[in-house]
Amino acid sequence: MRSLVVYNNDVRAGILTELSAGRSYSFSYDPAYLSADLPPISVNFPKREETYQSEGLFPFFANMLPEGANRRIICRSLKIDESDDFSLLCAMAGCDFIGAVSVDID
Numbered sequence: 001m002r003s004l005v006v007y008n009n010d011v012r013a014g015i016l017t018e019l020s021a022g023r024s025y026s027f028s029y030d031p032a033y034l035s036a037d038l039p040p041i042s043v044n045f046p047k048r049e050e051t052y053q054s055e056g057l058f059p060f061f062a063n064m065l066p067e068g069a070n071r072r073i074i075c076r077s078l079k080i081d082e083s084d085d086f087s088l089l090c091a092m093a094g095c096d097f098i099g100a101v102s103v104d105i106d
Contacts, residue, residue, distance in 0.1 A: 001018060002017070002018045003018070004017075004093055007102045007103070011033065011038060012033060013029060013030060013101075015027070016058075026052060027054075029049070034049065041060075042101070057085045061103075064089065066088075074088065078091050
């Protein structure tokens with residue numbers, strides 16, 4: 001089981017967890033983020049105490065990843081299967097993402 005910390009504008013917002021390799025994932029908000037007057041990370045993830053579950057990587061997080069030639073180059077150089085979105089997201093942890101949301105290793 002692997003996890004990434006999710007940040008919104010550099011504020012710890014929650015945890016994204018791979019529950020079953022490449023098959024199921026969860027996202028849960030950090031209690032401090034829930035109680036703060038801060039926006040949700042996305043309209044697809046309204047703030048709530050319950051954990052979000054998905055059979056595949058949530059599209060919101062998959063859309064943070066590079067595509068096309070950039071994806072192929074990064075995956076080849078890091079020896080990551082191009083279809084393994086979560087491994088690529090882990091490899092890019094701590095990098096500068098487009099937008100307010102980013103991920104990092106706990």
